[in-house]
Each structure stands twice: as C-alpha cells, then as structure tokens.
Amino acid sequence: MTGRRESSAWILVALAPVVFLAALLVGRFGIRFTDTFRALLGLGGVEDVFRALVLQVRLPRVLAAACIGANLAASGAAFQGLFRNPLVDSRILGVSSGAAFGAAVALLASAGWLGVQVSAFAFALVAVGIVCTIGSRLGSSPLVLVIGGVLVSALFNALLGLTKYVADPLSTLPAITYWLLGGLSTARWASIIPLLAVTVLGVTFLVAVRWRLNVLTLSDAEATAMGVRVRGFRWAVILVGTVLVAASVAVGGMIGWIGLVVPHLARAWVGPDHGRMIPVSIAVGAIILMVLDSVARSAMASEIPLGILTGLIGVPAFFLLFVRFLSQRESTR
Amino acid sequence: MKRGMLCFLSVCTIASLLSLAAPIIEVTDQMDQTVAVSTPVERIVSVYGMGTYYLYALGASDRLVRAWYVGVKTIAQAPEEMFRFEPHLEELLTSGDPSIEEMIALDPDLILVDGSRHGAFAEQMLDLGVPVLQFCVETPERLQEALLLVAETLGGEAQRRAALFGESYHRITATVAEDLALLAAADRARVLFIGTDLLRVASGDMYQTLLLEAAGGSSVSAELSGSWNEVSMEQVLLWNPDVIIIPPYGPVQPSDILDDPVWQSVAAVRDGRVHRMPRYIAPMDTPVPESLLGVAWLASVLYPEQVSIDLASEVHAFYATYYGMPLSEEELEALTRR
Numbered sequence: 001m002t003g004r005r006e007s008s009a010w011i012l013v014a015l016a017p018v019v020f021l022a023a024l025l026v027g028r029f030g031i032r033f034t035d036t037f038r039a040l041l042g043l044g045g046v047e048d049v050f051r052a053l054v055l056q057v058r059l060p061r062v063l064a065a066a067c068i069g070a071n072l073a074a075s076g077a078a079f080q081g082l083f084r085n086p087l088v089d090s091r092i093l094g095v096s097s098g099a100a101f102g103a104a105v106a107l108l109a110s111a112g113w114l115g116v117q118v119s120a121f122a123f124a125l126v127a128v129g130i131v132c133t134i135g136s137r138l139g140s141s142p143l144v145l146v147i148g149g150v151l152v153s154a155l156f157n158a159l160l161g162l163t164k165y166v167a168d169p170l171s172t173l174p175a176i177t178y179w180l181l182g183g184l185s186t187a188r189w190a191s192i193i194p195l196l197a198v199t200v201l202g203v204t205f206l207v208a209v210r211w212r213l214n215v216l217t218l219s220d221a222e223a224t225a226m227g228v229r230v231r232g233f234r235w236a237v238i239l240v241g242t243v244l245v246a247a248s249v250a251v252g253g254m255i256g257w258i259g260l261v262v263p264h265l266a267r268a269w270v271g272p273d274h275g276r277m278i279p280v281s282i283a284v285g286a287i288i289l290m291v292l293d294s295v296a297r298s299a300m301a302s303e304i305p306l307g308i309l310t311g312l313i314g315v316p317a318f319f320l321l322f323v324r325f326l327s328q329r330e331s332t333r
Numbered sequence: 334m335k336r337g338m339l340c341f342l343s344v345c346t347i348a349s350l351l352s353l354a355a356p357i358i359e360v361t362d363q364m365d366q367t368v369a370v371s372t373p374v375e376r377i378v379s380v381y382g383m384g385t386y387y388l389y390a391l392g393a394s395d396r397l398v399r400a401w402y403v404g405v406k407t408i409a410q411a412p413e414e415m416f417r418f419e420p421h422l423e424e425l426l427t428s429g430d431p432s433i434e435e436m437i438a439l440d441p442d443l444i445l446v447d448g449s450r451h452g453a454f455a456e457q458m459l460d461l462g463v464p465v466l467q468f469c470v471e472t473p474e475r476l477q478e479a480l481l482l483v484a485e486t487l488g489g490e491a492q493r494r495a496a497l498f499g500e501s502y503h504r505i506t507a508t509v510a511e512d513l514a515l516l517a518a519a520d521r522a523r524v525l526f527i528g529t530d531l532l533r534v535a536s537g538d539m540y541q542t543l544l545l546e547a548a549g550g551s552s553v554s555a556e557l558s559g560s561w562n563e564v565s566m567e568q569v570l571l572w573n574p575d576v577i578i579i580p581p582y583g584p585v586q587p588s589d590i591l592d593d594p595v596w597q598s599v600a601a602v603r604d605g606r607v608h609r610m611p612r613y614i615a616p617m618d619t620p621v622p623e624s625l626l627g628v629a630w631l632a633s634v635l636y637p638e639q640v641s642i643d644l645a646s647e648v649h650a651f652y653a654t655y656y657g658m659p660l661s662e663e664e665l666e667a668l669t670r671r
Contacts, residue, residue, distance in 0.1 A: 057566045067462075303563040305563070
C-alpha cells in the first residue's frame with residue numbers, strides 16, 4: 001500500500017512539468033508546436049510576434065499559475081495539519097482579506113501594478129501579524145488563532161467595503177472588482193519575479209520540514225514528548241505559509257478553493273502522511289491552476305476570472321470528497 | 334342658497350387659478366413610468382451622475398439643490414474647471430446612495446435617477462409624492478431622448494437647447510458618414526477601446542463602441558458583451574487593432590503601451606496610433622452631452638485625412654453654448670490634441 005502511494009506521489013510530481021509545457025502550447029493565438037519550442041530554446045527562424053508571445057506573455061503567466069497553485073495548496077496543506085482542522089484553507093489567518101484591502105487602497109490611490117502588489121503583500125502580513133499578536137497574548141492555541149483570523153478577516157472585509165464605497169464607479173471600482181475576482185492577465189516577468197523567489201524559498205522550506213509537520217497534528221504535550229519544540233516550529237510554518245499566500249494573492253488576486261480542496265485531493269490519493277501529502281499538494285495545486293488558467297485565457301475572447309473557475313471546480317470537488325469521506329466512515333462502522 | 338353658490342364659485346376660481354399657476358405635465362421616463370411633474374420646476378436633485386450634466390447643457394444648473402457628478406465623489410477629486418462653471422460645487426456635490434429623509438428635507442420639485450441602479454429609491458420617492466425621472470441611456474439616441482425628456486419638464490430655453498443638441502449630433506454624424514461614404518469596409522479603422530487597465534476592453538454593448546461606430550470606426554471587441562471585459566495579451570495580438578483609444582480617466586497613458594515591448598507587434602503601436610481622449614469637464618466617452626464631442630474627436634483621430642469636421646470650432650461652440658464657458662487657446666489646444 002505504501003509503495004503504491006509512493007509511486008502515485010512521484011507520478012503526480014512528474015506530471016507537473018508535462019502540464020507546464022502543455023500549457024505553453026495553449027492560447028488564443030495559434031502558434032505552431034515547433035515555433036513554441038524554438039522560441040523557448042532561443043533558436044532562430046521564429047517570427048518576432050511568436051517569440052514575444054511565448055517568452056513575454058505565456059511563459060511568465062504559466063509560471064505564475066504554477067507558483068500560485070503550488071503556494072496556495074502547500075500552505076493550505078500545512079495549515080490544515082497545524083490547525084488540526086480539515087476545513088481550514090490558506091486564507092484562515094486573514095491573509096486574503098488583508099491583501100484585498102491593501103490592493104483596493106493602492107488601486108484607490110492609482111498606485112500602479114507595483115504599488116498594488118506591494119500594498120497587497122504588506123496588508124496581508126499586517127492582517128496575519130494582528131492575528132499572531134492576538135494569539136501570542138491569548139495562548140497561541142489553534143482555536144485562538146482561528147478565531148483571531150475570523151475577526152481580522154471581518155475587519156478587513158469591512159474596510160474593503162468602505163474603499164469600494166468611496167471608489168470612483170468609472171475607474172477605480174471596476175479595477176477593485178476585477179482584482180477581487182482573481183486573474184493572471186497582467187502577469188509579466190517584472191511582476192512575478194518576487195513571486196518566483198518567494199515560491200522557491202517557501203516551498204523548499206515546507207518540503208524540507210514535511211515529515212515534522214506530522215507532529216503538529218498531535219497535541220502540544222504529545223509533540224513535546226517526541227522532542228519537537230512545537231511553539232517555534234508552529235510560528236515558522238505560519239510565517240512561511242503566510243508569505244507564500246500573500247505573494248500569491250498580491251499577483252493573482254483572490255483565488256479561492258485551491259488551498260482547501262487540493263490538500264484533500266492529495267490526502268485521498270496518497271494518504272494523510274505529510275511526507276507524501278505536501279509534495280503531491282504542491283504538484284496538484286500547480287497542475288490545477290495551470291490547467292484552469294489555460295482555460296481562463298483561451299476559452300473565450302474575454303478572460304474568465306480565475307476566482308470564478310476555481311469556485312466552479314472547487315465546490316463540486318469538495319462535495320464529492322465529502323461524500324466519499326462519509327461513505328468511507330459508514331463502511332468502517 | 335346664493336351664499337353657497339358664491340362660495341362654490343370662489344373655490345372653483347381659486348382652484349383654477351392655482352392650476353394655472355402650477356400646471357401639471359405628464360411625461361414618460363426611460364423606464365416607461367408616467368410621471369406627473371408640477372411646473373415650474375425650480376428645485377432639482379440629480380442622483381444620476383451623468384444626468385447632472387444634462388441640466389448644465391440645458392441651461393438649468395441654477396435649479397440644482399443637490400447633485401451627484403460622474404467621476405467626482407469628493408471635492409478634492411473635482412477638476413479645477415468644474416469650479417469655473419459651478420461656483421457652488423462644494424454645496425451641491427454629494428456621493429454614495431441617496432438618503433430618502435435628506436431628499437425630502439431638500440423639498441425638490443424633481444429628482445433625476447439612474448433607472449438601472451436606483452429603481453427602488455425612485456419608487457419610494459414617487460410613493461412620497463416626489464416626481465422622479467428614471468434614465469436608461471445606453472445609446473446616443475437615448476441621450477438625445479433624455480435631454481428632450483428633461484427639457485419637457487423645464488420648458489422654454491431648455492427645450493430649444495435640447496433640440497439644438499439633437500441637430501448638432503445629427504449634423505456631426507451625417508458629416509462623418511458623408512466624408513467616409515466612399516471608404517470601403519475593409520479600409521475602416523479597427524479600433525481597440527481600452528478601459529482603466531491595459532487589458533480591460535469595452536464590450537459591444539457599451540456606449541464607447543457605439544461612439545466608435547458613429548465616428549466611422551469598428552470596435553475589434555464588439556463581439557464581447559456586458560461591461561468592461563478583461564482580455565489576454567494574446568487576444569489583443571489576435572485582434573491586431575489599427576488604433577487604440579484610452580478613455581480620459583484611469584491611470585493608462587499612451588506611453589504605457591507605446592513603450593511596452595510586448596505591444597510592439599500590434600499595428601496601432603507600430604504606427605503610433607495610440608490616443609488618450611482629452612477631458613475638460615465630463616468624460617466624453619460616457620452618455621453625457623460631451624459625447625457629441627466624443628464622436629467628433631474620434632472621427633478626426635481615426636480619419637484625419639478624410640473627415641472634414643473642424644474639431645476646434647466644435648469644441649469651442651460646445652462649451653460656449655452648453656456651459657457658457659469660452660475656452661482659452663491652451664484649453665482648446667489640449668482638447669483637440671490627438
């Protein structure tokens with residue numbers, strides 16, 4: 001059983017680069033297979049427009065989709081274990097609400113894409129910082145952090161409502177609305193380099209500590225008995241997970257459901273052991289978002305907001321997983 | 334008996350005098366509601382940010398007691414020019430959703446609202462006995478109807494100006510059509526009208542697309558529906574527009590497109606045909622009287638060689654006629670820049 005799960009995990013991880021290359025071949029503009037690869041390999045004989053499209057438009061966008069999918073899924077998987085709660089997703093500590101408010105404020109001030117990203121990232125960290133401050137004052141138990149997250153999310157949602165209320169309906173309000181729907185149409189090299197750096201560092205950290213994440217699912221007393229200093233490790237995971245989500249939301253806007261559903265899919269496939277579940281979550285998150293973003297940018301002349309697609313796919317997927325969980329529980333009784 | 338008869342006659346006389354003093358007219362608004370309006374209309378609230386400009390165009394801005402202005406939510410956002418034509422802007426300007434109690438306190442004779450947004454508010458005000466006109470201006474023709482509708486309740490000079498506006502609009506569109514009559518469909522400018530972001534474009538349902546068509550162009554994104562649509566860079570390259578138009582609001586500038594390496598493959602960028610619409614008071618790509626100038630400006634940008642409209646004269650005449658504001662040379666130059 002373990003051997004089968006091990007090989008499943010490796011198959012899924014190996015599938016991610018294949019999907020990455022396939023996503024580069026998809027788009028509204030018909031580019032020949034050979035031209036795409038010639039452009040990627042820097043070979044001559046490719047029209048300038050094709051080269052620009054592959055290297056300046058598709059490549060950064062597919063990379064951004066892969067990074068964001070991986071980040072949301074990895075942090076969701078880590079947080080579900082850390083909070084011992086399967087309904088937790090990567091946004092549990094108010095990071096998305098903080099980022100949304102930050103982006104809205106920057107859009108209100110016409111700060112440009114860099115300002116929007118920096119502001120979204122900064123306010124995401126501020127939101128989680130407030131939750132962590134509440135947690136450190138009241139005992140830092142998972143329950144306190146979850147309640148703190150709910151409160152801070154509500155606060156930033158109210159502030160977001162206020163920014164929308166005062167926004168100019170001709171210019172700023174549509175910009176805020178589109179940002180909140182999520183999407184990668186503006187993903188360019190300049191805007192995704194910080195995301196790439198954060199993803200490499202953060203995902204490497206979570207992969208490196210994946211076996212120790214199992215300990216966080218135990219009670220603090222049990223974990224301490226096993227020789228793991230839970231408190232410091234928990235804060236480290238929270239910090240890394242938060243930075244991963246904040247960087248993702250700053251570039252892609254509000255993309256829901258990946259952080260909740262993908263860890264469950266991974267768990268259903270390779271079991272609950274974080275050693276396998278974290279790499280598979282990362283691979284599946286990246287694959288799903290690359291596929292959905294390819295649909296978002298190719299299916300119609302206008303972009304389909306990614307947040308809508310992840311919701312349309314995420315809700316039935318979660319429902320099916322829930323039905324499966326119930327039937328398994330019935331059969332074990 | 335005689336005294337009773339005398340009383341009855343007196344009451345009838347007073348009633349008929351009152352009705353003569355305040356005749357009631359019935360009009361049908363753009364949501365097909367029949368509204369009774371007591372005239373003369375002296376106090377107007379315009380909750381409709383675009384409709385506010387109708388009152389300026391009709392010479393009735395002095396009757397405004399409270400107003401919403403499109404694109405201006407706070408006094409700090411107001412362009413300097415607005416204070417020239419409206420010295421009382423600070424007292425009039427408001428934003429957000431209207432408060433029913435405040436509306437009643439203002440004791441208006443007429444309220445203008447956007448029918449698609451404030452239908453429920455209009456119903457409440459009508460129930461309270463305040464006449465409300467609802468507008469649904471989706472096309473240039475509906476804009477002319479809207480001006481005639483407001484003018485009907487105001488009478489006199491307003492009706493003359495509304496008729497003049499319609500004539501001016503027809504004159505400009507007829508001139509464009511005549512000048513471009515021999516231009517083959519394949520030679521018509523294919524235009525991308527973007528919004529407040531490089532990759533946000535106007536759909537076929539939008540006023541901007543109709544203005545482009547009135548100016549003899551065709552929108553490459555006319556197949557899209559709804560409001561502003563987000564599109565991918567690939568789709569823009571696929572459309573490969575001849576001209577790109579940026580609205581007079583939002584952060585996008587022509588240099589954002591002209592200096593971007595990814596956009597260099599687009600025909601409009603190669604030919605340097607990326608233009609941001611000028612703005613003086615209201616944005617001329619929206620359903621406001623300025624959209625008359627929007628058609629003239631677009632036509633002269635799309636077909637500088639073919640179209641015979643004298644843009645400077647049109648701009649000068651528009652602001653002198655409808656806002657009573659003669660423009661300086663610099664202002665005129667800025668508004669006619671392509």
